[in-house]
Amino acid sequence: MSVLDLVKQNLNHIKFNDQYRTIPKISNHANKYIELNGLKVLNLSSNNYLGLAENDFLKQYSIEAIKNYGCSSGASRIVSGNYEIYAKLEEAVANFKHTQKALVLNSGYVANISLLQALAKNATIFCDKLNHASIIDGMLLSGAKFYRYAHLDMQMLENLLKKDTSNKIIITDTIFSMDGDAAPLKEIVRLSKQYEALTIVDEAHATGIFGEGRGYAYKEGLSGEIDIHMGTFSKALGSFGAYVASSEDIIDYLINTARGFIFSTSLPPAVIGANLASINYILKNPHLGEKLILMSDNVRHFLKNLGFDVGNSISQIIPVILKTNKAVLVAQKILLEKGVFVGAIRPPTVPKNTSRLRISLRADLDDNDLELIKDAFFYLGNTL
Numbered sequence: 001m002s003v004l005d006l007v008k009q010n011l012n013h014i015k016f017n018d019q020y021r022t023i024p025k026i027s028n029h030a031n032k033y034i035e036l037n038g039l040k041v042l043n044l045s046s047n048n049y050l051g052l053a054e055n056d057f058l059k060q061y062s063i064e065a066i067k068n069y070g071c072s073s074g075a076s077r078i079v080s081g082n083y084e085i086y087a088k089l090e091e092a093v094a095n096f097k098h099t100q101k102a103l104v105l106n107s108g109y110v111a112n113i114s115l116l117q118a119l120a121k122n123a124t125i126f127c128d129k130l131n132h133a134s135i136i137d138g139m140l141l142s143g144a145k146f147y148r149y150a151h152l153d154m155q156m157l158e159n160l161l162k163k164d165t166s167n168k169i170i171i172t173d174t175i176f177s178m179d180g181d182a183a184p185l186k187e188i189v190r191l192s193k194q195y196e197a198l199t200i201v202d203e204a205h206a207t208g209i210f211g212e213g214r215g216y217a218y219k220e221g222l223s224g225e226i227d228i229h230m231g232t233f234s235k236a237l238g239s240f241g242a243y244v245a246s247s248e249d250i251i252d253y254l255i256n257t258a259r260g261f262i263f264s265t266s267l268p269p270a271v272i273g274a275n276l277a278s279i280n281y282i283l284k285n286p287h288l289g290e291k292l293i294l295m296s297d298n299v300r301h302f303l304k305n306l307g308f309d310v311g312n313s314i315s316q317i318i319p320v321i322l323k324t325n326k327a328v329l330v331a332q333k334i335l336l337e338k339g340v341f342v343g344a345i346r347p348p349t350v351p352k353n354t355s356r357l358r359i360s361l362r363a364d365l366d367d368n369d370l371e372l373i374k375d376a377f378f379y380l381g382n383t384l
Contacts, residue, residue, distance in 0.1 A: 018325035024036055025037050043362075045342055050364070053239075069085070076266060077266045082266065083269065096283070097214065100247050101247065107234070107241060112230060123169050124168055126168060127139060128149060128172045145166070151176075167198075168192075186222065201230065205236075207235070238278055295365060327384065328357060339372060340372060
C-alpha cells in the first residue's frame with residue numbers, strides 16, 4: 001500500500017468514527033458574535049476570554065509598533081531579530097510573574113517543546129495525563145524518560161517520584177484546557193520539595209483570569225515556589241506568543257540551548273506591541289478575571305441543574321460531557337440553530353468516551369448573552 005493509499009484509508013476511518021474535522025468559514029474571527037457559514041452566532045468556542053483581541057488599547061500599541069519597527073523582525077533574536085520593545089515586554093512579564101527574568105517565544109507549543117528539550121535530557125519527567133499536547137510532544141522530542149500519572153492523582157505521582165532516583169521535573173497545566181479544572185498546586189509543590197524535583201507550570205488558560213491576572217500559582221500563593229512559569233499571550237491576553245518566566249540562570253540557559261527559540265525568526269513588532277499592551281491593561285484592570293469566574297459559576301450551576309455532566313470545572317472553561325462523537329456533533333448542530341457556537345471536542349483531543357462540548361465563556365458577555373446561552377442549553381437538554 002502506498003503512502004497516498006494509506007492517507008485515504010486513514011481519512012475514511014476518521015470520517016467513519018465521526019472524528020473528521022474541517023476549517024470553519026468564520027467572519028469576525030474572535031469577536032463575541034461571529035458569522036459562521038453565513039449564520040450569526042454567539043461565539044463560545046474562542047480562548048479570547050477577556051475580549052481583548054478587539055481592544056482598542058492593544059490595537060494602538062500594535063499599530064505604533066508597526067510604525068516604529070516595521071512588519072517583521074527579519075531574523076532570530078540572537079542574530080538581529082531583536083528590538084527594544086522586546087526588552088520592555090520581557091521586563092514587564094518578569095515583574096508580572098514575580099520572577100528574576102523572562103523570555104518571549106513564538107507560541108505556547110514552541111515554549112513547552114523548547115523547555116523540555118533544553119532541560120530534560122538528563123532528567124525524568126512526571127506529567128499529568130491530561131496535560132496539553134505540546135507538553136506530551138515536548139516530552140517525546142526531549143528523549144527523556146517520563147511517567148504520566150493519572151489526572152490530578154497525587155498519590156500516584158508520589159509513588160512514581162519515590163521509585164525514581166534521577167533528576168526530576170514535574171510539569172502540569174494549572175487550568176486544564178478541556179476540563180476547566182485545576183491542578184492541586186500546593187500538593188505538587190510539597191512533593192517537589194520532598195523529592196527534589198524542578199516544577200514547571202503551564203498557565204496558558206489561567207493567565208489573565210486568576211490571581212489578578214497573574215495566574216493560578218499566584219492565586220494559590222505559590223509564585224515563588226514554582227521554578228518555571230510558562231504562559232501565553234494568545235488567550236485571555238488577546239494577542240499571540242508565549243513567555244517563560246523563571247530565574248536568571250534558567251532563562252540564560254534557554255537562550256543558549258532552546259532550539260525553538262534559537263532557530264525561529266522572532267515575533268513581529270505588531271505582536272510584541274500588543275503583548276506589552278495586554279500586560280499593562282491587566283495591571284490596570286486586575287479584576288476582569290473575577291467577573292468572568294463569577295459568571296462561569298452561574299452558568300455551570302445552571303447546566304448542572306439541567307442534568308448535564310460538567311466534570312470538575314472551576315474556571316471559564318466548562319465541558320458538557322456527552323460521551324459519544326455522534327451525540328456531540330448533534331448537540332453542536334442544535335445549539336447552532338439556537339444561535340450559539342460551541343466547540344465539539346472528540347478524541348484524540350480528549351480520552352475515548354469523553355467527547356464533549358467545550359464552552360469557553362468570556363468576560364464581555366452581557367445579560368442578554370447569558371439568557372441566550374441558558375435558553376439554548378435548556379432547549380438542548382429537552383431535545384437530546
